[in-house]
Amino acid sequence: MYAKETETDVQQWFLACSAGDIPQDGGACVKYNDKQIAVFNFSRRNEWFATDNLCPHRQQMVLSRGMIGTQGDEPKVACPFHKKTFSLKTGECLSGDDCTITTYPVKIEDGFVYINVASL
Amino acid sequence: MNTRKKIVVVGNGMVGYKFCEKLTARMQPDQFEIVVFGEEPRHAYDRVHLSEYFAGKTADDLSMSTLEWYAEKNIRLHLSDPVQQIDRNEKTVHSFHGITESYDYLVLATGSAPFVPPIPGVEKDGVFVYRTIEDLDMMQSYAKKARKGAVIGGGLLGLEAAKAMLDLGIEETHVIEFAPRLMPRQIDDQGSAMLRSKLQELGLEIHLNKNTSEILGDDCIKAMRFADDSYLDVDMLVISAGIKPRDELAKLSGLEVGTRGGIVVNSKLQTTDPEIFAVGECALHNGMIYGLVAPGYEMADVVASNLCGGDKSFTGYDMSTKLKLIGVDVASFGNAFSTTPECRTIVFEDTVKSIYKRINISNDGKQLLGGILIGDAEAYNMLLQTVNNKIVLPLNPEDLILGARGGAASEGAGVMSLPDDALICSCEAVSKASICEAVIGGTETLDGIKKCTKAGTGCGGCVPMVKDLIAGTMKAQGKYVRNVVCEHFQYSRQELLDFIRLEKLETYDQVLDKHGKGDGCEICKPVVSSILASLYAETANKKPVAQDSNDRFLANIQKGGTYSVVPRIPGGEITPDKLIVIGEVAKKYGLYTKITGGQRIDMFGAHLSDLPLIWEELIAAGFESGHAYAKSLRTVKSCVGSTWCRFGLHDSVSFAIEVEERYRGLRSPHKLKSAVSGCIRECAEAQSKDFGIIATEKGWNLYVCGNGGSKPRHADLLAQDVDKETCIRYIDRFLMFYIKTADPLTRTATWLDKLEGGMDYLRNVVVNDSLGMGAQWEAEMEQLVDSYTCEWKEAVENPEIRKRFAHFVNAPTEKDPNVKFEPMRDQVKAAEWK
Known part of the structure; x- marks a missing residue:
């Protein structure tokens, strides 16, 4: 049923954690080498997202602890420090500031969360 | 062939930027090629609000736009590069870094320098x-x-x-x-x-x-x-x-400048070379230098429209101004200094509240000419409108500064009675008509109006009037104006609370499915969670992801991403043994300790994963959560009272502990603070609290709706000389009334300000039980009090909840390596953020 993944494909997808580790409609932080990635389980929309854990506004490693929600139809996360909000899809700042966060492809297979780290 | 005309702007201050903004908004696409030279390394920023830089705003916050904006508008921006020479024959400018640009029109916006x-x-x-x-x-x-x-x-x-x-x-x-x-x-x-x-x-x-x-x-x-x-x-x-116009470049180029400085311009803002304009603080119009931003913007507007084929003139500008200096309102408008025999003046002076108001009125009593307001400038916008629109004065013009006295307070038709062409926002020259049209067109929020009309984006002084115009216009259209929570709920907090209570809804998702739309956000989630907690005595552990981040982790996040820990110390009373435990815990986990304003001890710098360990030790020693992270009761401060103090009338400490233990954990629209003083010397500062109690000879006085913070307000006396039981009953009723009706994040003081009927009404409801709700509220409060649990105890005892307190979900024992501390006075502080 599945096309066989090539070796590079396998290397690009990092097994982050079990899907049950990330709270429903919330997020948690995953360590990948010396990088920190925020993973969000937007269960209400049945969507998963992965972004930088660093809020670019004050350089704080906290986005995974932020609240998620939507603006119009755009899924977003709000930084706990100053409530700057970022699109979970594009990483664009939705509260009018001049900064963005990087987003990463994420997939769920057999109950595990995989993050595409090709760009890291 | 390039037929575009080229405009070079010298100076990238507020007015130089505004010129670019006005020009690019008006011109045909590609009508002009625009080049800007700025002397400063930053692109234009808001100098008017410069002092806010020290109050925490960043250079970015003050910025008027972004570099992307200039790129989008195809404006070539040379920063840190002042123009040093103008060759008027060749029509070129030469910059400090050696750039030469030709121009068809040159706009000098060189501003001023401090004198x-x-x-x-x-x-x-x-x-x-x-x-x-x-x-x-x-x-x-x-x-x-x-x-x-x-x-x-x-x-x-x-x-x-x-x-x-x-x-x-x-x-x-x-x-x-x-x-x-x-x-x-x-x-x-x-x-x-x-x-x-x-x-x-x-x-x-x-x-x-x-x-x-x-x-x-x-x-x-x-x-x-x-x-x-x-x-x-x-x-x-x-x-x-004072300021000194930057006219040296103009002078060097042979343009006429005033003897005391300033580039001479005509009413089209042309210098003695008709292809060179000067705008802002460097321009000398009719012998006058305008050192305010609004006239500078007006000049920018005149030049921008005329270059696009318009025919505007600058005819001088009203120097009326209103500002807040260190928290003191100061305003001056129209002809502020006019005296007899040219006019008559009305002066009001209140040395108790430090308020001074003066208005100058024409001799026939019909026109307002100008005036001065110190200490209270709320009437400024209306007074300025009255001057500018030559509105005929009422029979008792003193009402303008004193408010109507006797009889019902007349709200007046206020801003809605102004003529359509009344200028509401003088920075951006926006009339009442344009704002009202936008509202009728469907733009019904302040942010929307700011975006589409630009009103209120300059000094911000007109924002209250704009808000009134939005509400007034909507009212006039028969629309009901209400405070909705956010885009997901078209209801006020009070309406949501009623739905949840009547329909017995239990979770955020149920409420969203039934009464909201979309998938929620960081505004409505904490509001609904707080309502659920207030109604059902829920702790924040029930649905942590729907809580504000601080409630989710049951601690206050601090710079660097660590947390602070505040155990409850009711009434500020603590045993030596418990003090030792706090000391030992702080030492063990490397925490910075400080006494708080609410008579407790705050421990800072706790790693997320250390929180359950710290609390385990604190709870074992008899502590419980202090809810310092929550919108709920914080502390009940007390003075030492009659047990030790020679003046104390009653035992204020015991009463404070009783009150604190009664309302601990009570979730509310905003934080609640309280205090009990043992006599009128008021050492516990009860009158600055949401509810404060002061001992009297005959019992206790209860004060409500005070707060400290950015807008301090003394609490008002609600009940006098009552016994303890009555006092508690009144507080029960007062708190339930507040919790059920206040908007989100509204302290009791602001809530009272908005409550129709004010303190008299509140006293009627609480003391005289005019709504007949007293017994029900007391019963509901009793239930909340009985079902209190310490949410930290709940958390440390439940392995599932404890998992929440890990920084890395895939490495739960590792701490965030980015957390850095620096030494300070034998303790640590968080490393400064960028």
Whole structure:
């Protein structure tokens, strides 16, 4: 049923954690080498997202602890420090500031969360 | 062939930027090629609000736009590169870095420089001017070693600079003014006296009629000497003695400049070379330099429209102004200084509240000519409109500054009664009609109006009027104006609470599915969670992801991403053994400790994963959550009371503990603070609390709706000489009434301000039970009190909940390596953020 993944494909997808580790409609932080990635389980929309854990506004490693929600139809996360909000899809700042966060492809297979780290 | 005309703008300050904005908005696509030279390294920023830089705003916050904006508009921007020469024959400009650009039209927006009087010693270290972010950065680093500061100049900018000094933490700040009064251009002697006493109360030393003759010191400033041979020791000085138009480039190019500076322009803002314009503070129009931003914007607008084929003229500008100086309202409008026999004046002076108001009225009593407001400038917008639109005055014009007295308070038709062409936003020249049309067109929020009309985006002074216009226009259309929670719920908090209570909804998702739309956000989630907690005595552990981040982790997040821990210390009473436990825990986990304002001990710098370990130890020693992270009851402060104090009437500590233990954990629209004082000396400061209790000979007095914070308000007396049980009953009712009706994040003081009928109504509801809700509210409160649990105890005892407190979900024992501390006074502090 599945096309066989090539070796590079396998290397690009990092097994982050079990899907049950990330709270429903919330997020948690995953360590990948010396990088920190925020993973969000937007269960209400049945969507998963992965972004930088660093809020670019004050350089704080906290986005995974932020609240998620939507603006119009755009899924977003709000930084706990100053409530700057970022699109979970594009990483664009939705509260009018001049900064963005990087987003990463994420997939769920057999109950595990995989993050595409090709760009890291 | 390129047929585009080319415009070069010299200067990228507020007015230079506004010119670009107005021009690009008006012109045909590609009509002009635009090149901008700026001397400063930053693109244009808001100089009017410069002092907010010290109050926490960043350079980015102050920025007028982004570099992307210039790119989008195809504007070539050369920063840190002042134009040094204009060749009017060749029609080219040459910059400091050697760039040559040709032009068809040249716009000079070179602004002004601070005027520095030739006082011997001005070159010494520690002497500053106050105009650019770089000036501020230099002041900031110097201020660290300065204790006493002074500002030369008691005008508008000088007082702003003095505020900046206060913000920088200078212990003693002096304002030195040469004239016999403060803000000599805007206000009269009486107004100045009132402003002076108010500013002195706030910690500024004001010296009038003082002429600085020398600045003393070796390399650094040490002291100032004055013409009257007096001295003042200072470590730091800011000179803010006026502005000097930057006309040197114009002069060099042979353009006419005024004898006292300024580039001479006509009503089209053309200089003596018709293809060169000057706008803003560098322009001299009709013998006048305009040192405010609004006329500069008007000039930019005139030039931009005329270049696009318009025919506008600049005919001078109203110098009316309203500002908040160090928290004191100051306004001056129309002809502020007019006196008899040209007019009649009405003056109101209240030395208790430090309010001074003066209005000048035409001799026939029909027209308002101008006036001055100190201490309370709420009426400014309406008064200015009355002057500008020549609105005929009412029979008792004193009502304009005193409000109608006797009979029902007349709200008046207010802004809605203004003529359509009344200028509401003078910075952006937006009329009442354009705002109302936008509202009718469907733009019904302040942000929307700001975006589509630009009203309120300049100094922001007109924002209250814009809000009133939005509400008034919507009302006139028969629309119901209400405070909806956010885009996901078209209901107020009170309406949501009623739905949840009547329909017995239990989770955030249920509420969203039933009454909302979309997938929620960081505004409505905590609101609904707080309502659920208030109704069902839920702790924050039930649905942590729907809680504000601090409630999710049951601690206050601090700089660097660590948390602070505050155990409850009811009434501020603690045993030596418990103190030792706090000390040991703090030592073990490397925490910084500090006594809080609410008589507790705060431990800072806890890693997320250490929180359950810390709490396990605290709980074992008999502590419980202090809810310092929650919108709920914080502390009930107390003085030592009759058990030890020779003045104490009753045992305030025991009562405070009783009150704190009754309402601990009570979730509410905002935080709640309380205090109990044992006598009228009020050592517990109960009158600054949401509810405060003071012992009397006959019982207890209950005060409500006070708060400290940015807008301090004393609490009002709700009930007098009542016994303990009655006092508790009234507090039960008061709190339930507040919890059920307040908007989100509204403290009791603001709630009372918005409550129709005010304190009299509240007293009727709480004391006289006019709504007949008393018994029900008391029963509901009793239930909340009975079902209280410590949410930290709940958390440490449940392994599932404990998992929440890991920084890395895939490495739960590892801490965030980015957390950094720096040593300070034998403890640690968070590393400074960027």
